[in-house]
Amino acid sequence: MIKKELIAHRDPKSPVSETFRTLRTNIQFMNSNKKLETLLVTSTMPGEGKSWVASNLAVTFAQAGKRVILIDADMRKGRQYNIFGVLPSPGLSNYLSGMGGENQMHWSEYIRTSEIPNLCVMPAGNIPPNPSELLVTTRMLNMLEDLKKQCDLIIIDSTPSKLVTDSVILSRIVDSTIVVTSHNQTQKEDLAKVVKDIKNVGGNIAGIVYNKIPVSGKKYNDTYYYASTSKSSKTKTNYKREARMDEQVNKAIEMINKEKEMKENKDTK
Numbered sequence: 001m002i003k004k005e006l007i008a009h010r011d012p013k014s015p016v017s018e019t020f021r022t023l024r025t026n027i028q029f030m031n032s033n034k035k036l037e038t039l040l041v042t043s044t045m046p047g048e049g050k051s052w053v054a055s056n057l058a059v060t061f062a063q064a065g066k067r068v069i070l071i072d073a074d075m076r077k078g079r080q081y082n083i084f085g086v087l088p089s090p091g092l093s094n095y096l097s098g099m100g101g102e103n104q105m106h107w108s109e110y111i112r113t114s115e116i117p118n119l120c121v122m123p124a125g126n127i128p129p130n131p132s133e134l135l136v137t138t139r140m141l142n143m144l145e146d147l148k149k150q151c152d153l154i155i156i157d158s159t160p161s162k163l164v165t166d167s168v169i170l171s172r173i174v175d176s177t178i179v180v181t182s183h184n185q186t187q188k189e190d191l192a193k194v195v196k197d198i199k200n201v202g203g204n205i206a207g208i209v210y211n212k213i214p215v216s217g218k219k220y221n222d223t224y225y226y227a228s229t230s231k232s233s234k235t236k237t238n239y240k241r242e243a244r245m246d247e248q249v250n251k252a253i254e255m256i257n258k259e260k261e262m263k264e265n266k267d268t269k
Contacts, residue, residue: 003082003083003085005052005055005056005083006055006056006059006083006084006116007056008020008056008057008060008063009056009059009115009116009236012063012248014196015055016056017060019035019062020057020059020060022104023057023060023209024057024060024061024064026037026207027039027057027176027178027206027207030176030207031207034175036153036175036176037148037152037153037154037175038144038153038154038156038174038175038176039057039153039154039155039156039158039174039175039176039177039206040156040158040167040170040171040174040176040177040178040203041053041054041057041155041158041163041177041178041180042107042155042159042160042171042177042178042180042194043160043161043179043181043182043185043186044160044161044179044181044186044191044193044194044219045162045163045185045186045187045190046077046160046163047162047182047185048160048180048181048182048185048186048211048212049180049182049211049212050157050158050160050180050209051072051074051079051080051083051157051208053084053178053180053211054070054155054156054157055070055080055083055084055157057155058070058119058155059116059119061152061153061155062116062117062118062119063116063118064077064116065118065155066151066152066153067118067150067151067152068118068119068120068151068152068153068155069111069119069120069121069122069147069150069151069153069154069155070084070119070120070121070122070155070156071092071121071122071125071154071155071157071172072091072092072122072124072157073092073124073135073156073157073158073159073166073173074123074124074157074158074159074166075092075093075124075128075131075166076127076128076131076159076164078091078123078124078125078157079157080121080123080124080157081112081121081123081124084112084115084121085115086112086114086121086123086259087112087123087175088123088124088125089123089125089126090105090109090110090126091110091122091123091124091125091126092110092122092123092125093124093125093126093127093128093131093134094110094125094126095107095110095125095139095143096128096134096137096139096140096143097134098133098139099127107122107143107146107147110122110123110125113209120151130223131139131159131164131166132164132165132166132169135166135169135170136169138208140173141173144173147176156174157172158170160193161179161197162190162193162194168197168199168201168203169201171198171201171202171203171204172201172202172203173206174203176204176205176206177198177203177204177205177206178205178206178207178208178209179191179194179195179198179205179207179208179209179218180208180209180211181208181209181210181211182211182212183210183211183213183214184212185212187201192209194250196254218232228254254261
């Protein structure tokens, strides 16, 4: 059974669902120069909401008529199987490890259909001893190339980038990456390091998602959501905290934009 976390599916008219549709539009706009086929979702640390963002974003793309495959590449603590109510294994790790030998199943055997039209899920599978190494195999690259022919968009829910290198590795082979941050949780230094690491390996960062902003007024199933309502309804303390986080995120975005501008200027010369 699909969990209540999939608010874009359960309550498509809610302000949160509208925010995800706005995020979908922004991502498409940022990649207007070329077709967006693969999108990576990561964070700095656990608990910032990357799996929630990845799943709801996948739903909104599917609702727009896109054929979407959501891959859970967090082979240490994958959650997508639980969010969508599908079997946890076999999954990505089982396919990449290739333990079946000549009897190895095709990648399509590891993909689950969901209750949502146009959306399929590949769970993380059993926890392997070497997740990072599996992601750089030709099996992973070939699978992504095959999947591109079968769907319109591949969304990859990966690991927190500060703890392990999985997401940094994957950022090199996807079209764009978004980094999920959390209100009063994400550290400025951690975000800066993640952005730097991804850029250093040639990854393309589409933007930063500012998650878990307190919402006042009308209550919903969850306490926190991706976007906030009007600031006039917040306490002075919360306003100051949010302003500090806004400043940190804006600095990171500014750094990304400057690097993109420098690269564009270099290409035009």
